Amino acid sequence: MTDTFRLTLAQLNPTVGDLAGNAAKARAAWEEGRAAGSDLVALPEMFVTGYQTQDLVLKPAFVAAAVDTLDRLAAETADGPPIAIGGPYPTPDGKLHNTYHLLSGGKVAARTHKFFLPNFNVFDEVRLFSRDRMQGPVDVGGVRLGMPVCEDIWYPDVAEAMAESGAEIFVVPNGSPYFRDKFDVRLNVATARVVETGLPLVYLNTVGAQDDQVFDGGSFVLNPGGRMAVKLPLFEEAVAHVDFDRTEAGWRARAGDVALAPDAWEQDYHVMVLALADYLRKTGFRKVLLGLSGGIDSALVAAIAADAIGPQNVRCVMLPSEYTSAHSLEDAAAVARALGCRLDEVPITGPRAAVTEALAPLFEGTEPDTAEENVQSRLRGLLLMALSNKFGEMLLTTGNKSEVAVGYATIYGDMAGGYNPVKDLYKTRVFQTCRWRNANHRDWMRGPPGEVIPVRVIDKPPSAELRADQKDEDSLPPYPVLDAILEGLVDREESVADIVARGHDRETVKKVEHLLYLSEYKRFQSAPGARLTQSAFWLDRRYPIVNRWRDPS
Ligand SMILES: Nc1ncnc2c1ncn2[C@@H]1O[C@H](COP(=O)(O)OP(=O)(O)OC[C@H]2O[C@@H]([n+]3cccc(C(=O)O)c3)[C@H](O)[C@@H]2O)[C@@H](O)[C@H]1O
Numbered sequence: 115m116t117d118t119f120r121l122t123l124a125q126l127n128p129t130v131g132d133l134a135g136n137a138a139k140a141r142a143a144w145e146e147g148r149a150a151g152s153d154l155v156a157l158p159e160m161f162v163t164g165y166q167t168q169d170l171v172l173k174p175a176f177v178a179a180a181v182d183t184l185d186r187l188a189a190e191t192a193d194g195p196p197i198a199i200g201g202p203y204p205t206p207d208g209k210l211h212n213t214y215h216l217l218s219g220g221k222v223a224a225r226t227h228k229f230f231l232p233n234f235n236v237f238d239e240v241r242l243f244s245r246d247r248m249q250g251p252v253d254v255g256g257v258r259l260g261m262p263v264c265e266d267i268w269y270p271d272v273a274e275a276m277a278e279s280g281a282e283i284f285v286v287p288n289g290s291p292y293f294r295d296k297f298d299v300r301l302n303v304a305t306a307r308v309v310e311t312g313l314p315l316v317y318l319n320t321v322g323a324q325d326d327q328v329f330d331g332g333s334f335v336l337n338p339g340g341r342m343a344v345k346l347p348l349f350e351e352a353v354a355h356v357d358f359d360r361t362e363a364g365w366r367a368r369a370g371d372v373a374l375a376p377d378a379w380e381q382d383y384h385v386m387v388l389a390l391a392d393y394l395r396k397t398g399f400r401k402v403l404l405g406l407s408g409g410i411d412s413a414l415v416a417a418i419a420a421d422a423i424g425p426q427n428v429r430c431v432m433l434p435s436e437y438t439s440a441h442s443l444e445d446a447a448a449v450a451r452a453l454g455c456r457l458d459e460v461p462i463t464g465p466r467a468a469v470t471e472a473l474a475p476l477f478e479g480t481e482p483d484t485a486e487e488n489v490q491s492r493l494r495g496l497l498l499m500a501l502s503n504k505f506g507e508m509l510l511t512t513g514n515k516s517e518v519a520v521g522y523a524t525i526y527g528d529m530a531g532g533y534n535p536v537k538d539l540y541k542t543r544v545f546q547t548c549r550w551r552n553a554n555h556r557d558w559m560r561g562p563p564g565e566v567i568p569v570r571v572i573d574k575p576p577s578a579e580l581r582a583d584q585k586d587e588d589s590l591p592p593y594p595v596l597d598a599i600l601e602g603l604v605d606r607e608e609s610v611a612d613i614v615a616r617g618h619d620r621e622t623v624k625k626v627e628h629l630l631y632l633s634e635y636k637r638f639q640s641a642p643g644a645r646l647t648q649s650a651f652w653l654d655r656r657y658p659i660v661n662r663w664r665d666p667s
Pocket residue numbers: 484487488491513517521522523524525527528577578580586589635
């Protein structure tokens with residue numbers, strides 16, 4: 115009977131749909147595990163396909179290719195330790211499971227199907243997969259491993275059933291996406307399963323971004339009693355070997371490295387950087403561009419982009435109009451200089467005059483209003499997209515969550531673009547995030563250290579500069595008030611009465627509610643962006659576009 119067990123944890127970054135690339139990563143980890151004398155090399159949930167696949171797994175040809183990839187990986191790794199790896203499994207009677215496969219002896223030797231299929235916020239697994247009955251542990255080299263898949267440990271049942279049928283260690287593959295402070299939520303869940311069963315638990319998460327979601331890694335190993343034996347870093351790929359010893363009381367993990375967790379501001383910032391870097395890499399872009407207005411939102415997006423792909427790959431463009439202040443020109447130049455990004459200037463006065471002239475016969479007799487104002491924003495979108503087409507640089511949009519929530523942006527204007535790193539970051543957090551970035555620099559940031567966003571940019575009153583002396587506060591409540599109301603309406607789904615009871619003016623709350631519902635059509639047509647909360651616009655919060663309901667409370 116074996117008394118030690120070495121488990122290799124492969125916290126790696128797959129790409130959805132890249133079956134060969136994901137299998138190659140799994141194989142490289144397996145080679146590391148084999149060289150280290152490992153007894154099992156474990157990869158995360160649905161690793162072979164990448165996660166989340168969404169409806170891609172409803173295509174039988176894709177599932178067949180994934181199955182084939184797993185079979186080939188099993189054959190190629192027959193002469194070393196088994197591999198545990200997530201992937202789809204189609205049953206002969208036409209069902210599809212989200213399955214953890216054990217590849218051993220050249221074939222798929224065992225399968226554990228996910229039992230609890232998450233079907234909330236960003237997850238739709240009931241639509242995609244079938245559940246199976248609860249399963250027992252799998253024998254790996256004489257050790258019985260319970261392999262609940264991700265959501266399966268969020269309730270006691272599956273772990274309890276596996277423990278009752280003889281599991282000795284839990285190895286839990288995850289595709290668990292970030293939201294602020296999520297690590298503690300996961301740790302509480304895992305600790306509860308360890309306390310209930312008295313068994314050690316290995317929590318293996320995916321790392322890397324997929325569309326809006328960032329899988330933050332942070333895999334860990336808990337011993338009975340809930341003590342953390344090992345913790346892998348957040349946001350980075352890592353391969354770690356964890357040793358278990360058989361004791362009289364059962365298996366125990368030997369203490370190893372426990373990575374420190376950065377604070378929530380750093381985690382949010384890292385998520386925005388990683389989300390953008392992976393979105394670009396995985397869609398095949400190496401460069402971006404953005405309109406740099408001298409305001410805070412585009413300055414923060416430029417900093418995130420510089421940190422994600424290096425300042426030499428970020429083109430900033432100032433597109434001044436007659437309303438652009440000298441301050442804005444100076445501030446845009448100062449941001450680009452501090453970040454080390456290229457800054458181009460493309461005035462929109464000429465194109466605007468041409469549009470005004472073209473529309474004059476039709477606009478005759480009307481008063482100037484947002485129609486004329488928005489032409490400026492649209493001309494910027496048009497010119498920036500021309501640069502994007504010509505130079506293959508993806509255009510970034512810059513609307514923060516407060517603006518996205520109330521539709522304070524011009525559709526087909528500043529909303530033009532492919533990705534929005536700050537889409538889930540309220541404006542009040544934009545200010546604080548800029549201060550945080552000015553004061554902190556880390557190895558993973560590819561932009562320079564120091565004050566990359568001049569204090570003047572952070573401190574000045576926000577303005578769209580679409581007309582003379584325009585300030586955001588002319589049309590919107592002050593951002594601290596707006597954000598407090600939005601957190602109630604959006605993040606907590608509170609009633610108008612709940613928010614008024616906390617001291618907000620009812621008329622203001624009703625106005626914000628009106629703008630929120632009215633602008634659903636804009637969000638439907640908006641760029642995706644990094645998810646930071648459980649109420650991000652897209653998958654977490656899915657409201658109808660046509661919606662006459664207004665809260666009477
Ligand atoms: N339900 C619906 N479904 C589909 N389309 C719908 C629609 N309702 C209106 N529309 C269309 O949308 C148009 C109105 O939307 P849009 O053209 O965007 O215009 P609108 O929302 O009226 O104006 C844009 C607002 O954003 C502000 N802004 C602009 C640029 C930058 C910033 C900033 O600081 O970040 C702020 C600007 O000051 C103004 O208050 C209508 O003309 C109509 O065609």
